[in-house]
Amino acid sequence: MKILILGGTGAMGAPLARFLEPQNDVWVTSRKKRESQGNLHYLLGNARNLEFLNEILPIGWDAVVDFIVRSVDDYRSCIDLFLDNAKQYVYISSARVYAETDSRITEETPRLLDVSNDIHFLQTNEYSLAKARIEDLLVNDGRKNYTIIRPSITYNTYRLQLGVMEKEAWLYRAMKGRSIVFSEDMRDKLTTMTYGEDVAKGIASIIGKQETLGEVFHITNNNSLKWGDVLSIYKKSLEKALGHSINVFWTKTTTNLYLKNQEYQIKYCRYFDRTFDNSKIEAYENVSLFVEPEEGLSTCLGRFLMNPQFKPINWILEAVNDRVAHERTPLHEIPSLKLRIIYLCHRYNIGLFIKIIKKFNQFKKHNG
Numbered sequence: 470m471k472i473l474i475l476g477g478t479g480a481m482g483a484p485l486a487r488f489l490e491p492q493n494d495v496w497v498t499s500r501k502k503r504e505s506q507g508n509l510h511y512l513l514g515n516a517r518n519l520e521f522l523n524e525i526l527p528i529g530w531d532a533v534v535d536f537i538v539r540s541v542d543d544y545r546s547c548i549d550l551f552l553d554n555a556k557q558y559v560y561i562s563s564a565r566v567y568a569e570t571d572s573r574i575t576e577e578t579p580r581l582l583d584v585s586n587d588i589h590f591l592q593t594n595e596y597s598l599a600k601a602r603i604e605d606l607l608v609n610d611g612r613k614n615y616t617i618i619r620p621s622i623t624y625n626t627y628r629l630q631l632g633v634m635e636k637e638a639w640l641y642r643a644m645k646g647r648s649i650v651f652s653e654d655m656r657d658k659l660t661t662m663t664y665g666e667d668v669a670k671g672i673a674s675i676i677g678k679q680e681t682l683g684e685v686f687h688i689t690n691n692n693s694l695k696w697g698d699v700l701s702i703y704k705k706s707l708e709k710a711l712g713h714s715i716n717v718f719w720t721k722t723t724t725n726l727y728l729k730n731q732e733y734q735i736k737y738c739r740y741f742d743r744t745f746d747n748s749k750i751e752a753y754e755n756v757s758l759f760v761e762p763e764e765g766l767s768t769c770l771g772r773f774l775m776n777p778q779f780k781p782i783n784w785i786l787e788a789v790n791d792r793v794a795h796e797r798t799p800l801h802e803i804p805s806l807k808l809r810i811i812y813l814c815h816r817y818n819i820g821l822f823i824k825i826i827k828k829f830n831q832f833k834k835h836n837g
Contacts, residue, residue: 470494473534476535480623482497484670522547532677541603548606562619566597567581568581582602616686620688621690624662624765628665635780638725638790640707640770640779643707647716647796653720659742660694662699662766663690664760688756
């Protein structure tokens, strides 16, 4: 088969390309120049760009796997390109679309978009809602040559999540000798974390299967664990690798609520207990053979420590975590003067102090 993977260089896309390459002609879009080898070819370009998609899609594909995150409006402009030029179009959605439930999640579990009563939430295009709305565009289109995949939280060597935090918000602190700041309100919530390569195996298993067209599958580990257990796995692995103890500072609520754009991810995902029924994908891939999170998280963290690479740090969150943990980041660690000022303002709550002074002056002026 001739297969195109849009944005196929991440935690799921890169292993998917490797799994498909031996028996298929695989093409992967990338914004960085990469060397093709064997049956694996790279197309240099941005798969969010409609002009680029118009160049590569009309060639015609047996399957197109789409990892690109798009707005609902952007998706409307390219849905015809996907469905007209692929015998099977695989859309990577997210398990975050599911509403809260006390049972194991199946593909029929209600979605937040369909059952939420939170008017303000529904007026947004938050990630879980955008994914669900794009699913609806596919389902209501009339053509049935699509398959929807809903992964849960995936990890690999360079993506290691803790609650709502990426590694840049917790692992970076630990490696710099500061406390990991984590919250009691998330500690006992159940999460399902799946190794990216295992999700890729599940995706590969449905490609080219006629009976999977028009269907929805989630692909996750069978076993869930508490976020507090995830933290313990990380902490134990770090202490073994670094040779010293790692401190954890516990807060009542997550400091990430300080960042407004993370409110709904916390409220409508990380505060939910997530366990999954994988019987539907089991018809194609043996989920019981997926790597257990205790083993996978420890192994991936160990690999990361051999060649640590961090994306840019959010210095606002770093400042807030320092403030609550009564710690301080040395200014020479922060890469620019602008970021140092931002850090200091949030570390010492200077913005709040300025607001108080302004209100006090307004009060004095009004009252003579």
